[in-house]
Amino acid sequence: MIALHILACLAGVLLLVLYFRSIVVVALLNSKAHDVIERSARRGAVAIVQRFIHPSADYADIQRRQAWIMPIFVLLAVVTWFLLVQIAFTGILWGLRIEPDLWRALSASGSALSTLGYLTPSTLAGEYLAVFQAAIGLAVVMLLFTFVPGYQAAVQTRERQVGWLYARTDDEATGDRYLDWLTTAKGDIDISKGWEDWEDWFRGMRETHTLSPILSYVPSIYRGTSWIASAASVLDAATAVVACLGKNAPDEARICRREGAKTMRLIAAALDTGEPSRPSAAKHQESERFDSLHAILAEAGLPVGDKAESFRSYVALRAEYAPFISHIAAATLTPMTLLDAAGLIGSRTAATAEPATVGAV
Template sequence: MTIALYVLACLVGAILLALYFRSIVVVALLNSKSNDFVERNARRSAVAIIQRFIGRSIGYTEIQRRQAWIMPLFVLLAVVTWFLLVQIAFTGILWGLRIEPDFWRALSASGSALSTLGYLTPSTLVGEYLAVFQAAIGLAVVMLLFTFVPGYQAAIQTRERRVGWFYARTEDEASSERYLGWLLEKKDNGGIAEGWEDWENWFRGIRETHTLSPILSYVPSIYPGTSWIATSLSVLDTANALTACLGRQAPAEARLCRREGATTMRLIAGALGVGAPPRPHGRSADTNRFDRLYDALVAAGLPVIHDRAECRRSYLAMRVEYAPFIQQVAVATLTPTSVLDVTGPFPGAASASNEAISSAI
């Protein structure tokens, strides 16, 4: 019975060590989406802890300030989990191989090697080799921490650079009407075909970063009162209006941007694991927004399709391809899709619901 227990301890230690190596490779090194239990649990725990301290009646600026702590807490929880996995794994190996006959002494020896303090090194040759190997793992965790955290920061800065550009042209309000108006102000209405490739690249960029590292979706915007989610919705609504109202005369770049953006928001929502999107339903706000966009295109003298009702149906049908997924991301991250008042209360902060956010969409 005792021998079987020792063998079991060694097996459990080997399994935990294998889980650690898989997790660290998936999170820090693997350049493709793969499910990892450490990343997933650390992310969900960090989000749950921080959002628990977000009240119902606080403003969006305060929500941003508090949610900025999600990323540091996530990194802390992930690193602690990795260290515990390694420490427990080597504890089982040291105790199971009888290098340290006492379990608690094996636990202390494992912590000594992992922390590189070296206050308790096993006296056997095998134990010394294991201590060196474990110390190398501890150093590797620290080095990887200082490697992928700057990568997170760079991804956020790249995302927010474009968000700041957008808000500067819409008078600090995420609005498809204002963005379309800015495009139409350019000489001879040539502006409606400009900039869509940049937005297409932006959507592809956040697809790469925010699906590989879903925690990035919770990191708030750098500029106070702005929202990358609101920016996404406004840009896609503008591209959608051009596609629906101009038909074949719409810029090909705008159609591609709308398609790539819709795919990006669907994949980001899937990476967050927020369940199925809400069922689409007609809303007067969508119709009113479309009418304003349609009227702006008509006033600019562009070759719009004359059947307004058909254009509206096309606009609403294509909007279903991205709006529900943006709504999911907005609910999960407590980020409104329209930031009009950054000091007043944001409804549903403590218990975000689809209804609370859908009113902004």
């Protein structure tokens, strides 16, 4: 019996360590680290919501339903943390024989954690443990009101740039429409302008969506828009500029494309939903899209290179991000029509073509 009490006490301490580690990883740690509670709550929230989304649902319905993923994730995480702490202190109270009955220890633990104080142990050690546990309960509530606004701020920052793009592409975010706007918006064409804003956007996404993968599932605020399609459109435009202009391509476009491709790879890895597959776009579709992008640059009077060589470069550069964007879209139920418009062929399930390796976060 003594051994059982010792094991219960040790188990309680281990559960407390697990709780504190989870809280630090989810709310405080400024680097990517895997946490079983965060991952379980995220997968549970996604599974619950996506279960009620019909395969034939339109994008507006998908957006409306997936908006519930974040609230359910927060609820599951908070409930799990509370139960973890309650069970941990139950084991400690019973293991130290502060409460001789296991069910009474569970009730005393809940009393302290909820700060109701209806059942406080009569011993000095039990009172100190109750104070400590009540502080943990308050800390969970405080963290809830701290990191949820941070989530909302990250989504709002992301969506400002998405709305900006859709406003300039007649509500259809595609690489050719964005490139056409870049080359016709002003009288003096400067193809080097605009990319730094998108570079900052991609960097911001890397900071928020890899540390908090649940943000990838939060749909765009504006009805009918998609941050994934926006990323694909900007990357396609930057890739066309780099491929067609060659050495004459501005460094701003090169850096934006490189940082964007890296961001998409890291976000796909952070989702932890398997290996991405290469989108099954037909060669003629890829060629037609490139022809449109190439024509826009040529008509603008920019020094485009050999078309065949530019196309080969375009295909090679595009392969650095297209599989990861398609993978993110499949995980978040972004419809194929939006990906088609952005130059990708996607579906609600991963394609069965040649897999691409996801880099480590």
